[in-house]
Amino acid sequence: MRMGFRFATALLFAAVVLSGCGKSGDRGSSYTEADGERLANKKCATCHDLHMPAKTSENEVAPPMFAVAVHLKDWMKSDSPAMQRAKFIDFVQDYVINPSPQKSYCDPASLKSYGLMPSQKGKVNREELAAIAGWVYDHFDQKAMLEIIRRENYLKSLPPYKRVLETKDCKVCHISGADRVAPSFEKIAQRYGIEGLENIKRSIREGSRGRWKGYSAPMRAYGKDMSEAQIEAIAKWIAAGGREKGR
Ligand code: HEC
Ligand code: HEC
Missing domain, CATH: 1.10.760.10 (Cytochrome c-like domain)
Structure with a gap:
């Protein structure tokens, strides 16, 4: 019974994800990856560092986006990258508007030192958040970072x-x-x-x-x-x- 239910939910989930992805990659959003990057720079970069590898500092007001992305991906184990990406986008769409200590994946000590993220309600809408989260998910990737580090080391040589x-x-x-x-x-x-x-x-x-x-x-x-x-x-x-x- 329980298995049957989970199987059905998984199928439904897959159908939603697949149908949405066919269009633009952002589940029906009309934004592109480039918009995601532009919007993140406009709406999130005041607090979250967007460099990769991250530029950290002693008095940063929020964790670098690279840390946020890697951390969340670690927690959101999923059967497929497409499902994980969808979960990730859902989480960001919700968290940015309605943040709470209960929802946060931040460890308690970090959460205390940064303080809870102030709600961005009215400053960014759901569609923009889908584009931002999609870009964050794709861009802040361990493999891509290794490639960037390799290139930086090559240039330094x-x-x-x-x-x-x-x-x-x-x-x-x-x-x-x-x-x-x-x-x-x-x-x-x-x-x-x-x-x-x-x-x-x-x-x-x-x-x-x-x-x-x-x-x-x-x-x-x-x-x-x-x-x-x-x-x-x-x-x-x-x-x-x-x-x-x-x-
Ligand atoms: C005014 C500063 C500020 C702005 C602007 C801001 N954030 Fe945050 N954000 C924080 C802080 C502080 C935290 C760490 C505490 C927490 O998890 O609530 C955080 C945490 C997060 C987390 C991690 C939540 C978790 O559970 O680990 C996500 C995801 C996030 N922000 C996304 C965004 C996105 C996307 C934007 C742009 C639309 C954005 N933030 C804009 C301050 C900000
Ligand atoms: C879009 C094409 C273009 C690019 C890109 C370009 N150049 Fe040039 N460069 C030219 C042209 C055309 C001239 C000849 C201009 C003239 O007749 O004074 C020139 C002339 C020069 C000169 C000689 C100037 C003089 O005083 O006689 C130097 C030195 C030079 N370029 C260096 C560079 C360097 C270094 C870069 C990259 C950082 C670069 N250029 C990028 C087109 C280009």
């Missing part, structure tokens, strides 16, 4: 100029041996050499136009999104020849 090349878009236009969109770094090196270092730095910082024949598009200024140390590193490398090893 590189010399600074190479890190710039890996994380900025320079090579989209400056292609060695193909200077259709922009002069190659080799050509720039030939023109300026190490005596031209200051000019190279200035051009990266402030942008450049009209200095090279045949390129009608100007280069934008990078001063706002690169540190002086990054500009120095890439400029020195360009001035010294602008050639990547192995070419």
